[in-house]
Amino acid sequence: MLFPRTYRFRLVAYIAVLLAFLLAVLAFSYHDSRALILQQAENNISRVAQQIEGQLEYEARDLHARVKMIRDNVPLTEYLFIASSLDTDAVAVRELYKRQFGWLPADRVVLLMKNGRAMLGAEHADVIRALRAHHAPQKRLEQQFYFYGKNGLELVSVAPVNYRSQYLGVVAITAVVGDKWMNATRQLSNGHLIMAKDGRIILTTLGNKWMGRAFAPASNAVRADDEEYLVRQIQLAGADASLPTLWFALSRAELTQRINRQRNQMLALAATGGLGILLIGFLVLRNFSRPLGRLVTVIKEVSEGRFPDFQETENRDEIGYLSNQFASMVRRLRDKQEEINKVHKQLEQLATTDALTGLYNRHYLYELFPKLYSEAQRQGKTLTVILSDLDKFKQINDDYGHQAGDQALVHFSRILKDCSRISDFVFRTGGEEFLILVSGDIQGGLTLAEKIRATLEATPFRYDDSPIPMTASFGVAQTETEDETKDSRSVLYSVSSRADRMLYAAKRAGRNRVVSGDAGLIRASRA
Amino acid sequence: MTPARLTRAFCVAVSLSIPFFAAPARAADESGAGNVISGDGEAFSWIILDELKPNLEHKYHRIIKLAGREAMLGAGCGKGIKKARENRPGHETFGFICCPLTKEEIDKEGLTVHPLAQEALMILVNKTNPVDDIPIEKVRAIFRGEIRNWKEVGGEDRPIVVVLRPHCPDRPGHWKTIVPTLEQFRQDRLDVKSEAEVVQRVSDFREGIGNIGATFIFSPDEKVKVVKVSGLAPTAENLKSGKYPFTQDLSIVTHGEISGDLASIIKDVRTSQEFRQVANKYQLVPRN
Numbered sequence: 050m051l052f053p054r055t056y057r058f059r060l061v062a063y064i065a066v067l068l069a070f071l072l073a074v075l076a077f078s079y080h081d082s083r084a085l086i087l088q089q090a091e092n093n094i095s096r097v098a099q100q101i102e103g104q105l106e107y108e109a110r111d112l113h114a115r116v117k118m119i120r121d122n123v124p125l126t127e128y129l130f131i132a133s134s135l136d137t138d139a140v141a142v143r144e145l146y147k148r149q150f151g152w153l154p155a156d157r158v159v160l161l162m163k164n165g166r167a168m169l170g171a172e173h174a175d176v177i178r179a180l181r182a183h184h185a186p187q188k189r190l191e192q193q194f195y196f197y198g199k200n201g202l203e204l205v206s207v208a209p210v211n212y213r214s215q216y217l218g219v220v221a222i223t224a225v226v227g228d229k230w231m232n233a234t235r236q237l238s239n240g241h242l243i244m245a246k247d248g249r250i251i252l253t254t255l256g257n258k259w260m261g262r263a264f265a266p267a268s269n270a271v272r273a274d275d276e277e278y279l280v281r282q283i284q285l286a287g288a289d290a291s292l293p294t295l296w297f298a299l300s301r302a303e304l305t306q307r308i309n310r311q312r313n314q315m316l317a318l319a320a321t322g323g324l325g326i327l328l329i330g331f332l333v334l335r336n337f338s339r340p341l342g343r344l345v346t347v348i349k350e351v352s353e354g355r356f357p358d359f360q361e362t363e364n365r366d367e368i369g370y371l372s373n374q375f376a377s378m379v380r381r382l383r384d385k386q387e388e389i390n391k392v393h394k395q396l397e398q399l400a401t402t403d404a405l406t407g408l409y410n411r412h413y414l415y416e417l418f419p420k421l422y423s424e425a426q427r428q429g430k431t432l433t434v435i436l437s438d439l440d441k442f443k444q445i446n447d448d449y450g451h452q453a454g455d456q457a458l459v460h461f462s463r464i465l466k467d468c469s470r471i472s473d474f475v476f477r478t479g480g481e482e483f484l485i486l487v488s489g490d491i492q493g494g495l496t497l498a499e500k501i502r503a504t505l506e507a508t509p510f511r512y513d514d515s516p517i518p519m520t521a522s523f524g525v526a527q528t529e530t531e532d533e534t535k536d537s538r539s540v541l542y543s544v545s546s547r548a549d550r551m552l553y554a555a556k557r558a559g560r561n562r563v564v565s566g567d568a569g570l571i572r573a574s575r576a
Numbered sequence: 577m578t579p580a581r582l583t584r585a586f587c588v589a590v591s592l593s594i595p596f597f598a599a600p601a602r603a604a605d606e607s608g609a610g611n612v613i614s615g616d617g618e619a620f621s622w623i624i625l626d627e628l629k630p631n632l633e634h635k636y637h638r639i640i641k642l643a644g645r646e647a648m649l650g651a652g653c654g655k656g657i658k659k660a661r662e663n664r665p666g667h668e669t670f671g672f673i674c675c676p677l678t679k680e681e682i683d684k685e686g687l688t689v690h691p692l693a694q695e696a697l698m699i700l701v702n703k704t705n706p707v708d709d710i711p712i713e714k715v716r717a718i719f720r721g722e723i724r725n726w727k728e729v730g731g732e733d734r735p736i737v738v739v740l741r742p743h744c745p746d747r748p749g750h751w752k753t754i755v756p757t758l759e760q761f762r763q764d765r766l767d768v769k770s771e772a773e774v775v776q777r778v779s780d781f782r783e784g785i786g787n788i789g790a791t792f793i794f795s796p797d798e799k800v801k802v803v804k805v806s807g808l809a810p811t812a813e814n815l816k817s818g819k820y821p822f823t824q825d826l827s828i829v830t831h832g833e834i835s836g837d838l839a840s841i842i843k844d845v846r847t848s849q850e851f852r853q854v855a856n857k858y859q860l861v862p863r864n
Contacts, residue, residue: 130764135736144780
């Protein structure tokens with residue numbers, strides 16, 4: 050398996066994928082936005098130039114509304130009528146204008162009568178000249194035009210003044226398209242403005258070093274020193290060719306700076322996002338993966354049959370609840386397992402031991418013998434079987450009762466266990482018959498049998514404080530070489546049969562003795 | 577409780593509660609519209625009555641509301657008559673006029689005219705104008721347009737600009753004491769709607785000439801001056817002697833039955849010592 054199929058690994062992988070995705074999106078959007086900004090900047094210049102044209106049109110409309118407001122003022126027309134028809138001093142008109150329209154935003158105001166007399170603004174000779182050049186009194190039309198006067202480029206708004214249907218003259222107000230206007234417009238357009246006349250810059254927001262420089266845009270761009278600007282002309286409605294031209298300019302350096310600013314913002318965003326994702330990942334691992342890993346380890350141990358000590362956690366979230374429930378379950382399982390083991394042990398004991406004497410029973414002999422025999426064969430050893438039978442046991446039963454008989458059996462069993470080595474196995478195979486399985490040759494078996502016999506003879510059984518003498522007979526036999534070809538059950542049958550014959554021989558010989566036979570030779574330990 | 581005792585208890589309760597209801601009602605009446613007497617009309621109204629008002633209000637426990645100051649901007653005799661006609665019980669009004677009404681108008685409208693004083697019409701010129709005295713006939717000739725340059729009356733060689741407030745054209749008196757009809761006035765003139773505008777126009781035009789009542793209060797920055805007419809200043813003495821020719825009659829006008837308070841107030845205005853002091857201040861000639 051190439052990758053571990055763990056929750057932790059998957060989580061780390063997801064976070065890594067998310068991080069990579071974030072970075073990829075940011076990289077893509079940065080790359081895309083860079084191209085977009087460059088492209089939009091190109092389009093934007095034309096759009097901003099159009100916006101400025103729109104703004105100029107709006108200002109022109111506003112200027113015209115103001116000139117009409119002056120034109121429609123009844124006291125002023127009365128003053129003009131009286132002053133022009135009676136040829137009075139123009140001071141009255143000036144006073145009234147100041148009182149009525151002193152607040153009105155206008156750079157210059159001229160009230161020019163039809164006879165050529167300027168009632169107001171006589172000092173603005175350039176405006177009056179422009180009015181005479183542009184305005185045809187006989188047409189009596191409202192009009193607007195640009196002209197280049199002593200204040201620079203100016204928009205003039207003209208309205209004829211009538212008094213009782215009698216044409217008196219015109220009122221004209223101007224708005225200078227100069228420094229102030231260019232700086233205000235520059236703030237709104239986020240670019241620069243250039244005014245050029247006869248191929249030279251006469252006014253600009255670019256700074257003094259650009260003033261007076263030659264202005265000849267090539268491919269809609271101008272360059273000076275290290276600076277380059279993209280430019281678009283702003284059309285002035287009604288302006289003739291002799292007037293200055295107005296241009297909107299956007300710096301390439303500013304554009305690059307804007308892109309870099311965006312890149313830095315994106316990098317900062319990526320770094321913040323990445324750190325955020327890592328932090329979330331860390332918290333997820335810490336709060337989910339670690340307790341889950343611990344849970345998985347414990348589950349694995351439980352599945353293998355172990356019940357580790359799984360402490361409850363103090364966390365009260367879902368995983369904490371799960372862990373605590375699982376710990377409780379493990380604890381209960383462990384208790385149950387211990388109970389089962391105990392019962393199992395008891396059952397095993399019941400199945401393999403004799404209830405009265407506590408010695409192994411015949412069933413266990415059949416189960417154990419093949420193992421011991423196989424082990425002895427591997428080690429090149431033999432097994433010795435000692436068969437024992439209490440002498441005149443029926444008489445004890447008859448004389449003292451079955452309870453005394455049972456206690457006599459217990460007494461003999463205790464002697465059997467006391468005399469046996471730890472490697473010997475003692476079985477109760479019948480009522481008063483016992484079998485001792487000794488690992489080793491017959492000599493060891495004879496010695497053990499004699500020891501038991503002697504001990505029993507020397508240790509009378511006491512019943513109701515009365516000593517009751519007891520003896521037992523022993524038949525001893527060992528497994529033979531020819532047994533090797535047989536299966537273990539046959540071997541047991543064979544050796545047991547031989548030992549039984551020796552026991553029978555011991556009984557016939559007068560009891561309380563050990564008899565063994567080796568290759569047909571019968572030997573008695575006490576005769 | 578017997579019916580007789582119940583009736584007696586009810587009467588006592590009613591009699592005890594009367595002061596509690598009556599007092600607020602009176603207070604409301606004193607501060608409400610019913611306690612107000614309103615006056616409106618020609619410009620002089622507030623000038624005369626404004627000075628008399630505190631004493632009159634104190635004496636009659638009435639509130640006198642005057643719209644005279646606004647009249648400086650254009651309200652006139654028409655407004656005074658209109659205000660007088662609003663008079664009814666609980667809504668007491670009176671008006672001010674500067675023209676002697678015709679008998680037909682008085683009968684038709686049911687008006688009562690209470691003459692107050694005779695007021696001089698002052699002839700105004702721009703302060704920069706060197707002319708200080710114009711003979712009567714030449715004043716009339718100027719307003720008729722027969723004299724069109726100041727040099728003809730001893731001034732600079734400047735055209736004359738006539739300013740006129742052609743109010744109450746159907747009533748006798750006032751500007752008609754200068755030129756009897758509007759048709760006879762110079763046509764290329766500046767017509768205005770209030771005395772304040774007359775002053776403003778004459779201030780603006782160095783060549784201006786106009787007329788206003790003697791009760792007009794000038795502000796310090798106005799660039800006008802009053803000229804004598806045939807050597808006569810517009811004083812009460814010259815009015816009384818009949819030598820100063822340009823005058824108008826100031827009156828209070830009421831409509832229908834008027835309340836005792838209003839009648840007493842008008843009587844006090846016409847005859848009080850305070851009124852005579854005001855008349856003296858503005859060179860008016862009281863009619864009583």
